[in-house]
Amino acid sequence: MSLRINIVLFGIGNVGSTLLAQAIESQNFFRQRYGIDLRFPVITNSTVAFFEKDGNPNQWEVNFERSAVPFSVDDIIDYVKTQQLENLVAVDATASAELVRSYLPLVQNGFHLVAASKIANTLHGEFYDQLRKTLAKFDRQFLYRTNVGAGLPVINTLADLHRVGEKITQIRGVFSGSLSYIFNRFGREDLSFSQILQAAEKAGYTEPDSREDLSGNDVARKLLVLARELGLSIEWNDISIHSLLLPDLNEKNSKQEYAIGKELLDGPYRIAKLTQTDGHVLRYIGQLDVASKKLEVKLVSEPESSPLGRLTGADNLVEIYTESYGQNPIVVQGAGAGKAVTARGVLSDILKIAESVKRTEAVWNKATV
Secondary structure, eight states: OOEEEEEEEEOOSHHHHHHHHHHHHTHHHHHHHHOEEEEEEEEEOSSEEEEOOTTOTTOHHHHHHHHOEEOOHHHHHHHHHHTTOOSEEEEEOSOOHHHHTTHHHHHHTTEEEEESOOHHHHSOHHHHHHHHHHHHHTTOOEEOGGGTTTTSSHHHHHHHHHHTTOOEEEEEEEOOHHHHHHHHHHHHSSOOHHHHHHHHHHHTOSOSSTHHHHTSHHHHHHHHHHHHHTTOOOOGGGEEEOOSSBTTBSTTSOHHHHHHOGGGGHHHHHHHHHTSOTTEEEEEEEEEETTTTEEEEEEEEEETTSTTTTOOTTEEEEEEEETTTTTSOEEEEEEOOOHHHHHHHHHHHHHHHHHHHHHHHHHHHHHHO
């Protein structure tokens, strides 16, 4: 008999809706291969929630618009208690800071957590520590492998190394798919920076407002997640962020001013490109030096023959330097963005929790026989 895992999904945008499609498509496989039945008794967007009716498992496409009602997290907690639902997982596929404030009561009421959102891991250290203590107290898990590198095993690899006592000395790499795409093309093609930026926007690689990419803040958040994964007490203000924006073209400009002023970026980046050492290319990286606790987000010039220099497309590449491996880093490379790979990473975290719950239940059942 399959073990039922009850998932409350917050957010049905690109990642959330793709996750549902992947989970439902693979449901029979999960039952047959792992003995796990993934169900979604509650699905929400930012304002309303669909509560599953008996006999209609996972038919959210048909029922959401017709049956969804305004909700609060307390309503969801009351619902799962009334329905006596067990093996609970709350999945955060939103960008909501308000929802993150509900992580603690969710854990206190029996939920494991899976998050695509980086917010909980990049808030002030006091909340970060409080969440971990609450998870430990209630014996719940919080997984977030997609916080860095979408579906790539960056966090998992780092956590495994740290867990067995491997001394991590440095982490550096290209953490942004959009900026990877821009600088990979800029290094090889005779096009202006603004032309490639606009191509990236048109292809959907950047955020709707590409200043969010160029600011470096997203790379900084990922670097902060990794630093805290190593137990470092780092706050947002400790990170040195060298924005790709300019004093006269930045977040303070209106959207219209930014849209028509992108050519201002061409001169500085053309100069940076032309004044490099021969055989080098520009890359926008995040870098963490563990010993000094120094975190930097910056534009650098890399040899074309290096792993970072050979990057193509919109790939991410993360180098993890350790004491045992010396000057030869562990390299994790691949697609670091996209709704399909991100949703698959979230699904992997859900299954990891489900398998852990199943093992625990098996031990409990054996002990009570």
